[in-house]
Amino acid sequence: xxxxxxxxxxxxxxxxxxxxxxxxxxxxxxxxxxxxxxxxxxxxxxxxxxxxxxxxxxxxxxxxxxxxxxxxxxxxxxxxxxxxxxxxxxxxxxxxxxxxxxxxxxxxxxxxxxxxxxxxxxxxxxxxxxxxxxxxxxxxxxxxxxxxxxxxxxxxxxxxxxxxxxxxxxxxxxxxxxxxxxxxxxxxxxxxxxxxxxxxxxxxxxxxxxxxxxxxxxxxxxxxxxxxxxxxxxxxxxxxxxxxxxxxxxxxxxxxxxxxxxxxxxxxxxxxxxxxxxxxxxxxxxxxxxxxxxxxxxxxxxxxxxxxxxxxxxxxxx
Numbered sequence: 510x511x512x513x514x515x516x517x518x519x520x521x522x523x524x525x526x527x528x529x530x531x532x533x534x535x536x537x538x539x540x541x542x543x544x545x546x547x548x549x550x551x552x553x554x555x556x557x558x559x560x561x562x563x564x565x566x567x568x569x570x571x572x573x574x575x576x577x578x579x580x581x582x583x584x585x586x587x588x589x590x591x592x593x594x595x596x597x598x599x600x601x602x603x604x605x606x607x608x609x610x611x612x613x614x615x616x617x618x619x620x621x622x623x624x625x626x627x628x629x630x631x632x633x634x635x636x637x638x639x640x641x642x643x644x645x646x647x648x649x650x651x652x653x654x655x656x657x658x659x660x661x662x663x664x665x666x667x668x669x670x671x672x673x674x675x676x677x678x679x680x681x682x683x684x685x686x687x688x689x690x691x692x693x694x695x696x697x698x699x700x701x702x703x704x705x706x707x708x709x710x711x712x713x714x715x716x717x718x719x720x721x722x723x724x725x726x727x728x729x730x731x732x733x734x735x736x737x738x739x740x741x742x743x744x745x746x747x748x749x750x751x752x753x754x755x756x757x758x759x760x761x762x763x764x765x766x767x768x769x770x771x772x773x774x775x776x777x778x779x780x781x782x783x784x785x786x787x788x789x790x791x792x793x794x795x796x797x798x799x800x801x802x803x804x805x806x807x808x809x810x811x812x813x814x815x816x817x818x819x820x821x822x823x824x825x826x827x
Contacts, residue, residue, distance in 0.1 A: 516684060518548045519578035521602075522568055523586045523594055523621060525561045529670040530584030530615045537677040537693060538580075544689075549574045553598050561587040572601040580680070581605050585616030585635075585670070590642035593624040603627070606663060613665040613680065615673035622664060623647040632659045633666040656763070686823045687780040723747060723754075723761055727769070734774050735797045740766050774798055775811050782820040789816045 518538045522531055531550070538546040551570035552558040558566045575581055581602065593599065603625045606612055614622045619635040620643060622628055629649035634640070640654035653659060658667035658676040667676040674697060682690040726747040730738055743766050744754035758766045774796040781792045793804035801816075808816050 514545065516546045517577055517579045518546050519574040520548060520550045520582045520584065522550060522552045522558045522566050522584065524559055525587030526558065526566065527561050527585045527616065527670065528564050530673055531566065533615065533673040534582040534677055553595055572597060575601045575605040578605060578610050580611045580613060583614045583618035583621045585618045589617040589620035589639065590646055594621045599624050611663050611665065613676060615667050615676065616669050619643060619666045623650050627664050631661045631664060634659050634668050635666060636669045686783045687776055688783045691780065723758060730770060731773060734777050735795055738770050771807060772811065775807060778804060779819065782816055783823045
């Protein structure tokens, strides 16, 4: 884990806020010994905020929390295509971003972030039901309806509520490393990692049992990354032809089977680099990449750094 400082997280609750969208970042980043985060739930003003789905929220903080935060989450809210948030909220989001805070929208929270103009010319996503509305209301935003989340560096957006978990785990991976993200995923009983490029929903032409079978195949493969894994091997385990497996795997995950296996191996290598003192050569063998040179090649291609530098980043200050 990198030298830790306290990360300050603000969860901005707007009128009509969706309960699950509010709860996800509040729970994922809640202060605990293993997580160097402090969370403040806020609104346009302190006090009662009327939420969606029959719930209301009593928030302790106003927009001053955005001036304090390193990360500002904007949960989804009802009727985002009708009106922009109050100008004071928009101004506070712009000021937070200008100060260096990351803005992270869950579901229709993307509309509030788009109202700032900070998504103009950038890729973004939102709940699939609202993607056309986002394009209509903010035509300069490059809306991608076929992904779970988009990371544009200082501005991040995600699709429906469950993909907010994926976005939070993605942020954790960047802040604290794979081991911490996987630990949080186990605590949430969530998938350790779904790529942002994964489709928001499986096309109806793909039978549901196949989707479940492929999830089981991915889980099967994760426990055998040190072994030879080929397209034929994976398709045989899934019980379909290699051609069918490959086509439907891409539809489910956004990756070819072999791209997914490679990224899974690199993720396992990252965790071993963070948590063990095994050599690069040993780790390469453990994750099925054979040699240290092969691991270095793919590590650089996918992550833009070397295994040694990555380990140094996540052990500095320990």
